[in-house]
Amino acid sequence: MANTWNPLREEARVERTPDPCTIVIFGASGDLAKRKLVPALFNLARERWLPGGFSMVGYARSPLSDEALRAQMFDAVTEFSSSGPPTGAEWASFAAGLFYCQGGYDDPAGYERLKARLATIDAERGTGGNRIFYLSTPPSLIGPIMDALGASGLARSAPGSWTRIIIEKPIGYDLQTARELNAHVGRIFDEDQVYRIDHYRAKETVQNIVVMRFANGIFEPVWNRRYIDHVQITAAEVVGVEGRGGYYEGSGAVRDMLQNHLLQLLALVAMEPPTSLDANAIRDEAVKVARAIRPIPRDAVDAHAVRGQYTAGWVGGKIVPGYREEEGVSPTSTTETYAAVKLEIDNWRWAGVPFYLRSGKRMTKRAAEIAVQFRQVPMRLFTTTEADLQEPNLLVMKIQPDEGLTLRLAAKLPGHAIHLRSVNMEFRYGTSFGVRSSEAYERLLLDCMFGDATLFTRRDMVETGWALVMPILDHWAASGERNLHFYEAGTWGPEAADQLLEEGRTWRRL
Amino acid sequence: MGIVEDIERRRQVDVAAIERELTELWKAAAHEGDAGAAVLRVCLLNLLVFTTDESCIGEVSDIVAHITASAPCRAIIVHANPAGNAPDAQAWIASHCHLDDHRRQVCCEEIRVSVSGAAIKYLARTVAPLIAPDLPVFLWWRDVQTLREKYFGDFLPEVDRVIVDSRGLTHRDPLASELAAFVLETRRRAAFSDLNWTRLTRWRDLIAGLFDAPDLTQYLSEITRVSITYAKDDESPGLPMQTLLLAGFLIAQLDWKLKDAYAITPHQAELRFRAARRRVTLTIEPQTDSRLPQRELTAVTLSAERPAPALFQVVCQPTQGTDLLYTTTVNITQGARHHTTITLPALTDARLMTREVEIFGRSKPYERALRMALDVINELKLDAQTT
Numbered sequence: 001m002a003n004t005w006n007p008l009r010e011e012a013r014v015e016r017t018p019d020p021c022t023i024v025i026f027g028a029s030g031d032l033a034k035r036k037l038v039p040a041l042f043n044l045a046r047e048r049w050l051p052g053g054f055s056m057v058g059y060a061r062s063p064l065s066d067e068a069l070r071a072q073m074f075d076a077v078t079e080f081s082s083s084g085p086p087t088g089a090e091w092a093s094f095a096a097g098l099f100y101c102q103g104g105y106d107d108p109a110g111y112e113r114l115k116a117r118l119a120t121i122d123a124e125r126g127t128g129g130n131r132i133f134y135l136s137t138p139p140s141l142i143g144p145i146m147d148a149l150g151a152s153g154l155a156r157s158a159p160g161s162w163t164r165i166i167i168e169k170p171i172g173y174d175l176q177t178a179r180e181l182n183a184h185v186g187r188i189f190d191e192d193q194v195y196r197i198d199h200y201r202a203k204e205t206v207q208n209i210v211v212m213r214f215a216n217g218i219f220e221p222v223w224n225r226r227y228i229d230h231v232q233i234t235a236a237e238v239v240g241v242e243g244r245g246g247y248y249e250g251s252g253a254v255r256d257m258l259q260n261h262l263l264q265l266l267a268l269v270a271m272e273p274p275t276s277l278d279a280n281a282i283r284d285e286a287v288k289v290a291r292a293i294r295p296i297p298r299d300a301v302d303a304h305a306v307r308g309q310y311t312a313g314w315v316g317g318k319i320v321p322g323y324r325e326e327e328g329v330s331p332t333s334t335t336e337t338y339a340a341v342k343l344e345i346d347n348w349r350w351a352g353v354p355f356y357l358r359s360g361k362r363m364t365k366r367a368a369e370i371a372v373q374f375r376q377v378p379m380r381l382f383t384t385t386e387a388d389l390q391e392p393n394l395l396v397m398k399i400q401p402d403e404g405l406t407l408r409l410a411a412k413l414p415g416h417a418i419h420l421r422s423v424n425m426e427f428r429y430g431t432s433f434g435v436r437s438s439e440a441y442e443r444l445l446l447d448c449m450f451g452d453a454t455l456f457t458r459r460d461m462v463e464t465g466w467a468l469v470m471p472i473l474d475h476w477a478a479s480g481e482r483n484l485h486f487y488e489a490g491t492w493g494p495e496a497a498d499q500l501l502e503e504g505r506t507w508r509r510l
Numbered sequence: 511m512g513i514v515e516d517i518e519r520r521r522q523v524d525v526a527a528i529e530r531e532l533t534e535l536w537k538a539a540a541h542e543g544d545a546g547a548a549v550l551r552v553c554l555l556n557l558l559v560f561t562t563d564e565s566c567i568g569e570v571s572d573i574v575a576h577i578t579a580s581a582p583c584r585a586i587i588v589h590a591n592p593a594g595n596a597p598d599a600q601a602w603i604a605s606h607c608h609l610d611d612h613r614r615q616v617c618c619e620e621i622r623v624s625v626s627g628a629a630i631k632y633l634a635r636t637v638a639p640l641i642a643p644d645l646p647v648f649l650w651w652r653d654v655q656t657l658r659e660k661y662f663g664d665f666l667p668e669v670d671r672v673i674v675d676s677r678g679l680t681h682r683d684p685l686a687s688e689l690a691a692f693v694l695e696t697r698r699r700a701a702f703s704d705l706n707w708t709r710l711t712r713w714r715d716l717i718a719g720l721f722d723a724p725d726l727t728q729y730l731s732e733i734t735r736v737s738i739t740y741a742k743d744d745e746s747p748g749l750p751m752q753t754l755l756l757a758g759f760l761i762a763q764l765d766w767k768l769k770d771a772y773a774i775t776p777h778q779a780e781l782r783f784r785a786a787r788r789r790v791t792l793t794i795e796p797q798t799d800s801r802l803p804q805r806e807l808t809a810v811t812l813s814a815e816r817p818a819p820a821l822f823q824v825v826c827q828p829t830q831g832t833d834l835l836y837t838t839t840v841n842i843t844q845g846a847r848h849h850t851t852i853t854l855p856a857l858t859d860a861r862l863m864t865r866e867v868e869i870f871g872r873s874k875p876y877e878r879a880l881r882m883a884l885d886v887i888n889e890l891k892l893d894a895q896t897t
Binding site: 004005006007008009010011012013014016017019020045046048050051052053087089090092093094096097124125126128432433 | 552554580581582711712714715716717718719720721722723724725726727728730759760763764829833835837838840842845846847848849850851852853873874875876
């Protein structure tokens with residue numbers, strides 16, 4: 001990070017830009033690079049967030065010239081940039097910083113070529129030896145790439161410069177493999193060089209959870225077991241496996257969503273106030289609360305977790321196949337496309353408050369939210385008829401598709417008699433702030449350039465997440481079809497999930 | 511986002527009953543919403559606009575409609591007619607609506623107040639009750655020549671930020687130095703902003719970006735020559751206020767001491783400074799180009815001789831459409847050379863105001879730049895008197 005103050009930056013629209021640097025994308029010809037990474041970098045350049053001289057090197061096995069890479073990326077940016085296609089002049093200046101290096105992922109000669117290319121870029125474009133290695137490759141290649149980076153000396157920084165590595169999920173397949181991968185990374189990189197991406201964390205509303213909780217004095221006094229009845233965290237998708245059946249067969253709802261994204265959301269909702277906005281201060285609190293989640297013993301999994309798998313059904317006005325009929329999926333697959341768990345946190349703030357987490361594919365609609373259900377008032381003064389059934393207050397933080405906050409209150413219906421109705425107070429990002437939110441990858445790439453790891457997952461959080469879900473995964477793996485509940489595509493999941501909620505509580509209709 | 515001004519619903523109302531009429535307006539909208547798309551009423555701030563020019567009210571209303579798309583607000587457009595004979599105050603209300611991401615109608619209210627004759631003396635008292643409580647208040651005062659009137663001063667306790675525009679003023683206009691002096695002496699009573707300063711934001715960003723890299727930041731203390739050019743296709747004399755604000759910004763932020771300033775021609779000047787261990791020369795000169803916004807910047811070049819000869823430049827060029835092309839260049843002899851080109855939209859008043867209402871409080875860099883610009887104007891006046 002630049003420690004020399006630039007006096008011309010005072011009150012500028014962009015407070016600072018990162019140090020000049022080069023990002024090396026392994027797997028540059030892949031989908032992620034084309035759909036997300038390069039369009040995100042282009043948008044950052046367009047928004048004047050990138051430093052002068054910023055460069056990108058694509059590294060992959062196939063032979064390709066710089067010009068050919070630029071042509072591919074031009075097409076990608078034209079199609080996928082959320083700020084619109086580039087003009088000729090804009091593209092010419094951005095493309096001048098794009099380079100390609102061909103080499104095998106475990107080929108020392110390829111890494112020597114990469115090293116030489118980076119040195120040339122440093123000299124010609126003033127990138128100062130600052131590097132980010134982005135591993136946009138299948139998990140099986142992470143180990144060989146890291147070994148090669150280590151052996152070639154690219155993992156180490158020259159004096160006065162920095163080197164960082166970004167790793168995409170999944171971080172391991174289970175606790176054991178996650179630990180092995182983290183240990184592998186740790187042998188070559190220091191933990192503060194490692195940025196494990198969780199794009200969910202970079203969503204505007206997810207970041208707003210911390211702001212809402214700790215910048216508004218009204219919430220903290222009631223944010224505890226005395227006033228909160230329970231919390232529901234939902235990530236529902238309408239889509240199925242979308243041609244990625246082969247990948248999903250080795251994953252499932254718990255590995256894909258629950259052990260990382262939903263647990264991150266839980267941690268942000270439940271953590272204690274951090275002492276500062278420093279990356280480690282926030283991540284320390286997140287890990288602390290994750291560690292306070294009561295482990296689920298393997299023999300109690302059925303009482304705390306429900307899994308489901310979608311069958312053929314009706315979604316979006318058309319018939320869709322069941323999971324077992326999807327391409328690349330075994331006809332006897334027991335992979336869960338839906339998972340719901342009940343978690344409890346053993347600390348003073350949350351003792352006795354259940355956190356219900358659910359995630360599924362092919363559900364009724366696409367929605368992700370955190371719903372904080374407050375306790376009923378101690379005495380129901382106003383209940384006169386069944387129609388007046390008073391619903392408790394509810395605070396909903398909506399993550400997608402309609403980012404915002406809703407607070408449910410009770411109000412009196414106009415008239416002489418006292419009849420109550422629930423009314424919602426709503427705040428919607430799209431309505432109140434008519435500006436384009438940054439794409440998650442824009443934010444994450446920029447944060448990495450700045451060396452800000454707040455939105456990235458630390459090793460201990462990854463392993464804590466895996467440790468929590470392993471009894472569930474192990475139990476299900478040993479159960480065959482026994483506790484696999486089928487649900488029709490286009491519904492809210494298996495009815496068995498309702499039994500996780502104690503009497504008087506129901507899953508929210510979103 | 512599509513913007514729909516609800517012309518049908520614009521109607522004249524009793525000034526004393528505006529709040530009640532607004533309630534009726536929203537009730538009517540809600541009833542219509544029952545039948546079709548729901549209407550959301552959103553308000554993040556108050557925007558007061560003052561003008562004495564009746565012909566620009568339509569333009570102001572259009573600008574307000576654009577602002578509401580990203581900053582939903584209660585807009586109060588005040589037209590004052592000091593020449594009117596009878597004291598009179600009239601009001602109209604209307605709504606501005608646009609569709610949000612989810613095709614819902616988001617609506618904001620616009621109140622127009624027209625005041626004439628002696629009623630102008632009580633302008634602030636007429637408007638103050640209409641301000642939505644507990645929200646920031648921005649006052650866009652479009653007639654800088656009336657800033658010293660008492661009725662402007664009466665607004666100061668009611669507002670958080672006053673926005674003026676020095677566009678069109680040059681160092682030769684007495685109003686330029688009067689405006690600068692007024693803002694500097696009133697700044698403790700209200701935060702001031704100048705749209706001409708906001709027009710410089712992208713230039714300040716781009717120039718700052720040239721020096722962000724740690725090994726380039728050191729060049730800021732080695733700058734010896736600066737050239738600021740502006741677009742001009744007529745013979746009218748005077749240095750545009752925008753060039754003086756940028757010069758003032760560089761002087762203040764880089765801690766240069768003004769030694770002297772003189773006009774080379776009626777629209778070209780050279781300023782000389784003392785800085786640590788060196789002297790700095792800054793020239794302001796016109797560039798004939800009718801395709802670029804007139805009297806606005808076209809290029810800024812900063813040069814240094816040490817530690818190696820270096821040139822830092824931002825250039826603005828026209829495009830086929832209304833957008834502008836900005837190219838930044840860093841050229842260090844035997845060192846880094848790179849350039850970046852970005853396309854940015856032309857700066858309309860609507861765009862500038864949208865940016866303005868995001869900012870709160872006083873801007874120290876603006877105040878310092880204004881102080882330095884005033885010093886330069888005074889020095890140029892002195893030079894004109896002695897030659």
